[in-house]
Amino acid sequence: MAVATPDSDLRTLYDAHAGELFAFALRTLGERGAAEDLVQDVFLRAWLRAETYRPERGPARGWLFAIARNLAIDTARARSARPQLAAERVDETGSRDSEFEQIEQRIVLAEALGRLTPDHRRALVEVAIRERTVSEAAAVLGVPPGTVKSRVFYALKALRLGLEELGFGAEE
Missing domain, CATH: 1.10.1740.10 (RNA polymerase sigma factor, region 2, helix turn helix motif)
Known part of the structure; x- marks a missing residue:
């Protein structure tokens, strides 16, 4: 042991x-x-x-x-x-x-x-950072393209909210 x-x-x-x-x-x-x-x-x-x-x-x-x-x-x-x-x-x-x-x-x-969920973060990284198309990201992540689009949408929404909560909101 x-x-x-x-x-x-x-x-x-x-x-x-x-x-x-x-x-x-x-x-x-x-x-x-x-x-x-x-x-x-x-x-x-x-x-x-x-x-x-x-x-x-x-x-x-x-x-x-x-x-x-x-x-x-x-x-x-x-x-x-x-x-x-x-x-x-x-x-x-x-x-x-x-x-x-x-x-x-x-x-x-x-x-x-x-603060993002792992699924949302992975989808956002694939599309926004690695600059993959939705179809390429879907293949890498093993999910349908519609799921990638949805995850990126909600990831961006959550990211925007998170940045606002941390003091980096849209300046007026």
């Missing part, structure tokens, strides 16, 4: 959540290397501070994502403190957004995407 150890518990958490955390980190930071580093740091902190996890407060997933969010914010602050190392970006209007604001926007978007 195998005995549970902190290391085996951490491995189980890693297997269950590393992919999602990486996707969040990549959307948030926009760089593969930075996202990989962030995921490593999340699990390092989880291992070093395992005693701070309280199961009665919620699942481990929420605890890990809270660590990831905090690390992403720290990364953005560190980048903005060293502007000579951070690339300045210009949007279509010509105004410069700080890298911190961009990362904050990515965090909010990732949070709103995380």
